[in-house]
Amino acid sequence: MRYCPQCGHAVNMTIPNGDNRLRAVCPSCEHIDYDNPRVITGTIPLYKGKILLCRRNIEPRFGFWTLPAGFMENQETTSEGALRETLEESGSVAKCMQLFSMISIPHINQVHLFYLAELERDDFHATEESSEVALFDLDEIPWNELAFSSVSKTLKFFIEDKKYGTYNFHEETITLNQLSSD
């Protein structure tokens, strides 16, 4: 941020009174800009024991497979956002069962949420965001072509829990070090 979104004046990076972090502060109108982490919300869409994945038709990670997920928007709940993204990316109508994973990724200022969800029908299709949408058996998951490490982690948790027949909530952190050693 270089200019004040309220008045257009150039901003300074300073620590406001009563704060302890550098913020973009406007010397003209005193507007303080708070830049906070964003929530990515999505689903693990299940249908008769299979998982729905989407092949990305957009950057980043064009051509790789992902669980349907995207930025949570204003005026919605986390689960509404998850179902909206599932519909937008895969054309399918799902129902959230439970929050399954919450993954903080501090170096990119994101928190990823994935819900266990059930597809109402065997009904999905390619979309503007997904060149291909398909149901995968658990032993067919394209591990080497997954788009994001939060997706890989979530799918691994799912397969592990499925062995025991109990689905727990999983909280994780993905760090830059971890990524480079993957």
Added chain:
Amino acid sequence: MRYCPQCGHAVNMTIPNGDNRLRAVCPSCEHIDYDNPRVITGTIPLYKGKILLCRRNIEPRFGFWTLPAGFMENQETTSEGALRETLEESGSVAKCMQLFSMISIPHINQVHLFYLAELERDDFHATEESSEVALFDLDEIPWNELAFSSVSKTLKFFIEDKKYGTYNFHEETITLNQLSSD
């Protein structure tokens, strides 16, 4: 947002290509501003069966009691943020045990997270943000002087779960309608 944070030009509210929502878009440099929900993260700090509450020394809800919580910051995880806020607001060092509640509040574009946490020591104090910090027995909680409905809901869930000796994860939505009927 009225001016582009990148170049200072006046922005227009339009729906960008491939999007379906109004965004502030800069006609000069093409910067698109995405305004997304924010995460508030905090704890239910426990010490020998009591709960630590903070009396707010700042607006909003000055003078009311709250669980320690605040805006998640960039470069931290949800639990790191919760412990940072606990330290900043109550002077106490805590340890997160498990995520206990996640409450979406769509009309103010927030998601509130509360962790069950244990205080390491009986050591806390008033701070810039809290005029008073105190441990409460469960039957002493000042229900009529609680600052936020997400705090009331979380404390009610806690007391309910404690009866059964099992602490579950609770997901909730607070709507404007609900608030006005409280």
